[in-house]
Amino acid sequence: MNEGNIELTLSPTVELPGGWAVSNQLPTMTLQPTETKSLVIGLQGNGVAAAGPIKLIMFDSSGFRIEWDGYLDVQSVPQPSINFDEIILADGTRSSSIFGLGDHAVGMPGFRLVWLVTNSGAQPWTPITQLLLPSSAWTGMCDQIPEVAPSSGERVECLIVMPPSTDAGSEPAVTMQLTIDDIQISDTITLKTATTKNVMWENYVEPETIVEGAKTAFSIDVVNDGNAPLSHRIGVTGPDGWEVSVSNGEMVELSAGEARTLKIEVMANEPGLGTVVVSLLSADDVSGSSYSVELNVTDDPNREVSSGRSMVPFIGAVILLLLICAGGFVLVSMRKQGTSSNLKLGKNTGNLPTAPTNSGAMELPPPPSGASKLSPQAINGELPPPPSGSSMAPADSQVEDIAASDNSVKQSGVGTFPLPPPPQSQPVHAPPADAFEKPDEKAKVEPEAELEPETEADSIEESSQSDSPDDSDNSVSTAAEVIASPNDESEPEQNQESDPNHKCWVCLDILPTNGWQACPKCGARYHLGDSECGISKLSNCRNCEANVSEFVKV
Incomplete structure (x- = not known):
């Protein structure tokens, strides 16, 4: 101016x-x-x-x-530049080309992208980095870049995780942006999404109880966790004998991220643990295509024999009872054979003398009364008539009649049916045998019992004198003693009330002589229907499952 x-x-x-x-x-x-x-x-x-x-x-x-x-005042203007350097996968493989390792997988663990930043200016600077992603569902984390000196460069490395829901085959873009003072530069690369097939199983709802023979259902959600649509049939398998099925359809079609609830019905034929497998059929390329559920099946409380497995102890118990019955039968047969061998008067048993040859011609007086005792003369001279007749047969015939009378015990109302296996209970001590004798049987046995000491003593004394003229009397006395023995042994067999098998199969109490009923198939015995033991609630025999309407009253 x-x-x-x-x-x-x-x-x-x-x-x-x-x-x-x-x-x-x-x-x-x-x-x-x-x-x-x-x-x-x-x-x-x-x-x-x-x-x-x-x-x-x-x-x-x-x-x-x-x-x-x-x-x-001199200031240097920054001169930055940025270029894509390489891609690094989780397993360490890397490539300088963005597509050098194929399509880019979604989900974890992701991959790393590397850019190279250079400084062509005269002054050092530290840039501000920003990774621009397609959406907030993406994950991107970058390392902090140090100061960039003039005429040098630094690498910036970022971890990228693509969301599983990214459509297969799509090409999303990722941008790295740098800001130095007022200068802003960026570099953009394009990815190609790989196809991923994966399912997840969620929200399993377990049934409270599972009873054998009853139909039960549980539910579970199948979720398409991949980025490709899925279309598969549903398969359900279980242990042998189980009935399993899908109640709400056998086909699923799921887009990426979609879920569907499956309802599975199960009916088990036996108790215990079992595994049910739910899967997508023909899905070898689908990760997590099957899911296993372990179920605990309980016994049916309304079924006596609920499964084949519970039949094992039942069959074992039946076999054990049959063995016990067979052992008892053999024992009784051996005892009877021993008694019959002692009754053969034609053979010299122990110290017993042999009966005279003319003993068959001897006449025997009638049996003594219940209150009288045989005199010594009757013992040495005559025997009472056998129970089956008024005359005596020859000596050998007497032995056979006596043995036959031992096996032909008088049958009462008890025992007219085959004996069942004894009920499972603690053994009961039977009352004394004389408690079940009739008055006339007691009168008959008492004289013979009193004679036993005398005849036994006489037999022992006379057996030492083998040349005594009274050998015939000793033989007769011995026969009288042996005759009395089988009568004593037959008394417990006639008293069926003391038999352990003569019990009610419901309450295990001893049954009376009359006034009870039995199963005609297996011989199991029960109280009559008016008893308070619970027989009125029984519908089938507890031994052979026969109907109660077929029971016979005794």
């Missing part, structure tokens, strides 16, 4: 710090009084120009001179 009152013609010149130069031609300026003009000075550095003072000088031809002093 010309603040004088005369015209001025000024020529400019500039003094600059080292490394700087004026890039334009400075013009000569003519200024009238109070006139103002602007002067433009272009400066250019040589790359290493420094900051420093700057001076502007203007002068005219008369020697008039004006100066302006300032300071030149």
Whole structure:
């Protein structure tokens, strides 16, 4: 600005710090009084120009001179650059091409993308990084980049996890953006999504109880956790003999992320643990295509024999009872054979004398009364008639009749049915045998019992004298003693009330002689229907399952 009152013609010149130069031609300026003009000075550095003072000088031809002093502050402009470097997979494989390792998998563990950042300027700087992803469902985490020195570069590495729901075959874009002061640069790469087939099983609802023979249901959700649609049939398998099925359809079609609830019906044929497997059929390329459920099946409380496994102890018990009955039969047969061998008077048993040959012609008096005792004369001379007749047969015939009478015990109402296996109970001590004898049987046995000491003593005394003339009397006495023995042994057999098998198969109490009922198939015995033992609630025989309507009353 010309603040004088005369015209001025000024020529400019500039003094600059080292490394700087004026890039334009400075013009000569003519200024009238109070006139103002602007002067433009272009400066250019040589790359290493420094900051420093700057001076502007203007002068005219008369020697008039004006100066302006300032300071030149030098700032370097950043010159960054960014380029994609490589892709690194979770297993350590890497490629400098984004598609060098094939399509990019979704879900964990993801992959790493690496960019290279370089500084072409003269000053160092630290950039701010930002990873731009397609959506918030994506995961991206980048390492912090250090300061970048001039004419050098640094790597920035980022972990990328694509969401499982990303459509297979799609090409999403990922961008790395850098900011240095007011300068912003970026680099964008395109990915290609790989196809992933995967299912998850969720929300399993277990049934409270599972009873054998009863139908039970449970539910479970199948979720398409991949990025491709699925269409498969549902298969359900269980242990042998179990009935398993899907009650709400046998086909599922699921898009990515879709779920469906399956209802499975199960009916087990035996108690215990069992595994039910639910799966997608023809799904070898689907991860997690099957799911196993372990179920605990309990016994049916309303069934006596609920399964084949529970038949084992039942069959074992039946076999044990049959063995016990067979052993008892053999024992009784051996005892009877021993008794019959002692009754053969034709053979010399122990010290018994042999009966005379004319004993068959002897006449025997009638049996004594219940209150009388046989006199010694009757013992040595005559025997009472056998129970089956009034005359005696020869000696050998007597032995056979006596043995036959031992086996032909008088049958009562008890025992007219085959004996069943004894009920499972603690053994009961039977009452004494004489408690079941009839009055006439007691009167018959008592004289014979009193005779036993005498005849036994006589037999022992006379057997020592083998040449005694009374051998025939001793033989008769011995026969009387042996006859009394089988009668004593037959009494417990006639008293069936003391038999351990003569019990009610419901309450295990001893049955009376009359007034009971029996199963005609197996011989199991029970109280009559008006008893309080619970027989009224029985519908089938507890031994052979015969109907109660077929029972016979005794």
